[in-house]
Amino acid sequence: NxxxxxxxxxxxxKTGQSMTLQCAQDMNHEYMxxxxxxxxxxxxLIHYSVGAGITDQGEVPxxxxxxxxxxxxxxxxxxxxxxxxxxVYFCASSGSGTxxxxxxxxxxxxxx
Amino acid sequence: AQxxxxxxxxxxxxxxxxxxxxxxxxxxxxxxxxxxxxxPPSGExxxxxxxxSFDEQNxxxxxxxxxxxxxxxxxxFTITASQVVDSAVYFCALSESSGGSYxxxxxxxxxxxVHP
Numbered sequence: 278n279x280x281x282x283x284x285x286x287x288x289x290x291k292t293g294q295s296m297t298l299q300c301a302q303d304m305n306h307e308y309m310x311x312x313x314x315x316x317x318x319x320x321x322l323i324h325y326s327v328g329a330g331i332t333d334q335g336e337v338p339x340x341x342x343x344x345x346x347x348x349x350x351x352x353x354x355x356x357x358x359x360x361x362x363x364x365v366y367f368c369a370s371s372g373s374g375t376x377x378x379x380x381x382x383x384x385x386x387x388x389x
Numbered sequence: 390a391q392x393x394x395x396x397x398x399x400x401x402x403x404x405x406x407x408x409x410x411x412x413x414x415x416x417x418x419x420x421x422x423x424x425x426x427x428x429p430p431s432g433e434x435x436x437x438x439x440x441x442s443f444d445e446q447n448x449x450x451x452x453x454x455x456x457x458x459x460x461x462x463x464x465x466f467t468i469t470a471s472q473v474v475d476s477a478v479y480f481c482a483l484s485e486s487s488g489g490s491y492x493x494x495x496x497x498x499x500x501x502x503v504h505p
Contacts, residue, residue, distance in 0.1 A: 308490070308491070308492065310492055312495070317398070317497060318497060319395075319480060319495045319496055319497035319498050320480065320482075320495040320498075321495075322492060322494070325490065325492045327490050333490075335492070336494075365432070367434065371491070371492075374491055375422045375439060375441070375484065375491055376422050376424070376482070376484025376491040376492060376493045377422070377424065377436065377439050378424075378426075378434075378436070378493060379436075380433065380434040382432070382433055383432055383433070383434075
């Protein structure tokens with residue numbers, strides 16, 4: 278039972294580099310989302326998707342891109358990494374229509 | 390404006406004490422869901438409970454209980470006879486029906502430290 282799988286778990290980038298955080302779920306969930314967690318700030322929504330081909334911005338979308346070409350995958354792209362993007366990133370999926378989330382294990386990103 | 394407020398940033402208790410984590414939310418929707426998640430030191434996020442806006446019954450699960458009061462827009466979480474393993478960050482979250490997406494908004498979390 279894989280659930281939600283995020284890769285990589287750890288990544289160090291230099292300012293200006295780009296990278297993609299991968300997220301895949303095998304529960305056939307419609308909804309997928311990306312959150313970032315920073316100390317004292319809780320979990321803040323970056324982008325979300327309500328189905329293949331449909332994405333929308335959350336609270337803190339700047340500097341990130343997403344796409345949803347399949348139900349299973351929802352990658353998060355950092356176009357030009359900045360130190361302010363140092364954070365722990367969580368991908369989540371939901372199929373119930375209530376918002377109950379299944380989370381990945383998180384990806385810790387450090388931007389130098 | 391913050392939709393989910395967890396005013397307690399950190400709570401420190403001694404084992405076997407009871408502790409209540411507060412959560413106050415704000416919404417104009419009549420249909421919404423409230424959640425609590427636990428994040429232990431290992432970092433994963435663990436679902437604890439979901440409550441819909443039409444069900445104000447309190448819920449008890451072992452040492453955990455939840456008090457949902459629409460009149461005060463609160464969804465508080467009580468741990469009875471706390472244990473060291475309860476040490477974690479606890480998040481309250483709200484998902485609303487507006488737009489039909491039900492994507493949750495989280496509070497900033499309360500860090501609970503239980504001392505032996």
